[in-house]
Amino acid sequence: MCLAPLFAFGVSAAVPDYLTEVKPLLTRNCVPCHGAEQPKAGLRLDTAAGARKGGESGAALRPGAPSESLMFRLLSGGHDGVDPMPYRRPPLGTAEIARIGAWIAAGAVAPADEAPGVFRHWAFVAPVRPPVPRAVEGTHPIDAFILAGLEAAGMRPSPSAPAATRLRRVALDLVGLPPEPGDIASFEADPSDGAYRRRVEALLASRHHGERWGRWWLDAARYADSNGYSVDAPRSMWPYRDWVVEALNRDLPFDRFVTEQLAGDLIPGATVSQRVATGFHRNTQINQEGGVDPEQFRIESVFDRVATTGTVLMGLSVGCAQCHDHKFDPLTQRDYYGLFAFLNDQEEPTMEVPGTEVVTEDRKGRRPATTLVLAERATPRETRRYVKGDFTRPAEPVPPGTPAALPPMRGVAEGRRANRLDLAHWLVSPGNPLLARVTVNRVWQVYFGRGLVETENDFGTQGTPPTHPELLDWLAVEFMESGWSLKHLHRLIATSEAYQRSSKWRPDLADVDARNLMLARQSRLRLDAEWIRDVALVAGGLLDRTVGGPPVFPPQPDGLGAFTQNSRPWKASAGGERHRRGIYTSLQRSTLHPALAVFDAPDTFTACTRRLRSNTPLQALTLLNDAQFHEIATALGRRMSAGPGAVERRIADGFLRCTGRRPGAEETSRLAALHAAELGAGAAEEAAWTAVGRVLLNLDETINRE
């Protein structure tokens, strides 16, 4: 049990550095009560000197002796009738307490000229490529870092997963679709490294890769096909969605991917595509309710743009500084309105997209599709700080500017007002410590279920420190130096041993690393809402693989509109449109398609950088009874019913299509028994096979990536 604290905050066992590793903890947990203003018990913990000086109960720490240091004892539990600290709050993690203890034990060293509130937070220092730990010749760099950590913790890695598992895993992670039975068989026949790498290359080259990873980005971009708020009228925004899919398919360098979305319209000679990209910050809601103050809701959308920019591109809860200086991170309210000023100077036009076509409202003709974009105003608006974030209380004017605690913006000539393009260039500059780290972490999160920094949207002092800080920095620098190639990053991760390991639970790790932070094994991860249906559609042979175009309307239960303000009819699509990939399902903010919502699809109101993976009875009802899933089960049943060979062989075929592996003998016999029981109860042949199909589509294994 107590091994965990020794390594949970990083693989090095060196003395914790006060400014980067200890002070942030004290700032977060202690300074709220023991700061400059009315310190409780007369004790200030905003500097190490303050802790040494102590308060009403004497010195809070004795260098070299954690067990005689009051603060350490109170952090570890109550003492002499004094309540455990933090007062009436959950205790610090054992790793965190151990870190403070280790710092005290080593003499509680801190700079002599230390000032309150000033600390060097790791995430605000630009990453430098660390040396790869020494390892056996030919070891993948990622594995060198992971194995070093495992070795330091005395843990051995799990073996590679079976070939079929690895193939399904990498197919789902790279394109969101399961492998075909033929490909599974050929990979099982030759599961060599070379064969695996060829699969990875083919998947990266697939046009479906952009759909799978486009969805990843659209979560963060809070993409939807309706305006939100109470009226929630439909909007045409899909050209932006298609831009994202296409950009990822051609591996548009990520720095340009970001620049075009933030400020494509300001790039000299901006192309149509670059202007479509600015839809990123048009994914805000629009309030069409009667009687609202339009300026209020325009400002709301700018607030959302600032918060999204912070969360997605900086990994910081910038939104906290809307009303007041950030309580924990070095972000002032003025910094906030400096960012706000960049995003406050736009018109919000609707643009026709040449080369696209949709049917007109009267269904008689065709016209170009439209999409929402940004366009810079001729004269900038004056941005003022709002007292307590209340737009009715404007205070002093604030020019565009970046937070003072981060590296300064360069290349803006004296006297020129900085604009969104400057902001984009600043975000993607190699000196910016955040964008590359935040991005590789969010990519990593998809492959392992958790980021190297678990709080993927908070790299500030309230976030959790990285489990593998050197690996994070190595990946961030590698990502930038590869020309910001996301495909390079995907390839790198997907070909590591760590990624290909078995996800089997290990009793020997239960006590030392129950949460698998050290990555001795892979994790079983439930598929995202869209892929659950996509996988089923492939198994049933129904998927329409068309890429791009206007949103579609797969069937949903009747009467959903009864619970929204404006009940809009949902006319189910016919033909192939019924069976398009989930990314194309129309996203109505007030009534998300229930089969998406029930499996934790994001609500689209604000940026979502990590989906929850809940596990509820309503999910069971959806997969068992929902009309569209039953339609798929019927198709799968028909496929098995019409297949060649004995019952067992057809069962194996269906099983393989759903789970990516052949069933064991007992699994087959259970399904065969069901088939026989259905027939025995008077079911027709196809109906009996539908029952088998229903089981297969509902298997936990089918909706998980193992």
Next chain:
Amino acid sequence: MNETLNPEDRLAQTTRRHFFSRCAMGLGGMALGSLLADGASTEPLSARRGHHRPKAKSVIFLFMAGGPSQLELFDHKPRLNELSGQPIPDSLIEGKRFAFMDSSFKNKSTLLGTRRKFRQHGGSGAWVSDLYPHTAGVVDDLAILKTCATDLFNHAPAKLFMNTGSGQFGRPSMGAWTTYGIGSESRDLPGFVVLQSGPRGPRGGAVNWSSGFLPTVHQGVPLRGTGDPILNLGNPPGVSADSQRRVLDTLGGLNLRRAAETGDPEIATRIAAYEMAYRMQSSAPELMDLKGESESTLALYGCEREKPSFARNCLLARRLVERGVRFVQLYHTNWDSHGGPGETLEDDLARVCRETDRGCAALVRDLKSRGLLDEVLVVWGGEFGRTPMGETREKTGRNHHIDAFTMWFAGAGIRPGQVIGETDELGFGPVSDRAHVHDIHATLLHLLGLDHTRLTYRFQGRDYRLTDISGELITRLMA
């Protein structure tokens, strides 16, 4: 309750006990003991104690969507009647913002008296108008709070504010916070249930009962008045109950094998979720089936067994709390009395009052006669109230008003038979006992045994609460 865990850990934690308590027996009790070693786990919806001894076991929140006019129902203002038609004293509206500001202020709207007849009722002598005669009959069971205040004056944000303590989307609603805090006592039904009646759904829809950043298991589940009460509750066409059971048994067996093979505790949770789903397939229709309710009960509520109505939802709310459901919310539209078509104070307000009055009063009486009022908290109110000045559209109406509006509370932990809070002589603002939405939330959680400052969830680097950084208990409200 471990508040520091992230959602996935909480979910993972659910598994072991859940598995043993609920489904191991149903599946023939395969020996997985070595695999699923029991830990100190709780499943997310299992009933548990909060921070202190609760007064209320469950809540029924009657949400009057659109903003009911307190000046037509509970806040009796003779002086407003005297000054009806006169301009608003500038001192009262200076610096304030209202919905439809442009149109209401360009032609400087005037004060509007009410045409309703007010009378004092019960031992408490509470004023109630002739629009709410049944409610007037139970005033001695109510605590009427006339000085409620909110921050936002447009419907969708204000509804969110009343439900989640924030006008921003993405925060958990009070029902979700409640089941997050103390789970639910129902094994066969969701812990947080939403019922709806009236011409349309509440603005904003599902975000009003959202689980926000809490795990989805805490989200409100809408029960529908007709058809399947829960989406996808019925077996697909052509699938018999026996076949469904066989499918579930085969599925459970295969999933259990996979659990043993991979050791993933999430599989046990999923097996349990399928068993709960199966129980819901029978428990939810049983809930909606009012055959067992006597004629006199139906007469009390004034509802029919089959036909959806607010009164029928009130009766269903009683049946839900009887079955251990923790938080029940009833939405009824449309209270938005601006004076336009369908929204007049003259006719439409009277209609929406008729639709709701009897059901509300019947619910209080019914709970009381069954001894349930001691453990169920009933709350009545909307997202805001309405202005003392009138608005003339087709007929007369009133605008949205956020500074003083009326809610009432009854049941567990409430001191009944009292009127709390006085507004100024025209009803613009409170002169005593201002009760902000955060205070109402704090009090509600308190009655459920939860300390609103300690019911937190870490998200995006911050500990979030239903009450944000505010909230004082409304002590006068409580027994």
